[in-house]
Amino acid sequence: DTTVKQNPRYKLARVGKPVNLICSQTMNHDTMYWYQKKPNQAPKLLLFYYDKILNREADTFEKFQSSRPNNSFCSLYIGSAGLEYSAMYLCARGGGFNQDTQYFGPGTRLLVL
Amino acid sequence: QQKVQQSPESLSVPEGGMASFNCTSSDRNFQYFWWYRQHSGEGPKALMSIFSDGDKKEGRFTAHLNKASLHVSLHIRDSQPSDSALYFCAASEPTDKVVFGTGTRLQVSP
Numbered sequence: 001d002t003t004v005k006q007n008p009r010y011k012l013a014r015v016g017k018p019v020n021l022i023c024s025q026t027m028n029h030d031t032m033y034w035y036q037k038k039p040n041q042a043p044k045l046l047l048f049y050y051d052k053i054l055n056r057e058a059d060t061f062e063k064f065q066s067s068r069p070n071n072s073f074c075s076l077y078i079g080s081a082g083l084e085y086s087a088m089y090l091c092a093r094g095g096g097f098n099q100d101t102q103y104f105g106p107g108t109r110l111l112v113l
Numbered sequence: 114q115q116k117v118q119q120s121p122e123s124l125s126v127p128e129g130g131m132a133s134f135n136c137t138s139s140d141r142n143f144q145y146f147w148w149y150r151q152h153s154g155e156g157p158k159a160l161m162s163i164f165s166d167g168d169k170k171e172g173r174f175t176a177h178l179n180k181a182s183l184h185v186s187l188h189i190r191d192s193q194p195s196d197s198a199l200y201f202c203a204a205s206e207p208t209d210k211v212v213f214g215t216g217t218r219l220q221v222s223p
Contacts, residue, residue, distance in 0.1 A: 006156075040216075041215060042115065042201070042212075042214055042216070043157070043201070043213045045210055048210065090156050101147060101162055102147075102159065102203075102211060103158075103159070104156030104157045104158065106154075106155055107155070107156045
């Protein structure tokens with residue numbers, strides 16, 4: 001979906017260093033999501049926003065932070081990257097409630113060394 | 114336990130053939146189902162949504178839902194090499210977030 005953009009597309013990070021991933025959308029949708037996708041696994045929901053309200057999943061609560069200064073922009077922040085954070089990170093707008101379809105950005109592939 | 118299970122894990126069909134994907138959920142509260150497709154290097158893109166029992170057809174794609182058996186399927190007729198991708202089933206309750214399956218990888222050979 002070209003209405004959801006992610007930057008950077010590829011990110012190389014060192015263990016213990018912070019990582020900040022960016023997502024933007026042009027549709028001004030109320031909801032935005034961040035997923036982590038590893039090979040042979042289902043996309044795993046990390047957190048989502050409804051308007052300015054942040055909801056973080058219980059099992060990733062302490063590992064990921066986020067900010068959403070306006071409806072068009074959302075970030076995903078890792079304070080101290082570990083090897084296990086290597087994955088594709090997908091941002092999506094819309095969806096999750098009732099019959100609303102989600103629209104994903106192209107993803108950011110993060111490699112932690 | 115994975116709430117949305119997909120089969121097979123991978124699938125290979127010849128060009129022009131029929132590709133079929135299966136998805137079973139373990140949560141009877143799921144009411145809404147989607148099929149997403151992800152090509153290499155891209156994010157998932159919604160193919161179809163299906164919310165009512167029965168068939169839904171869009172071009173070469175047909176989805177079938179049976180809520181009583183918690184089963185949803187996707188069929189692609191006249192498969193093309195460009196259909197080669199990872200296919201995800203997704204489901205949600207009316208007031209909750211979407212849950213994805215682990216995906217089925219389709220390879221369509223010319």
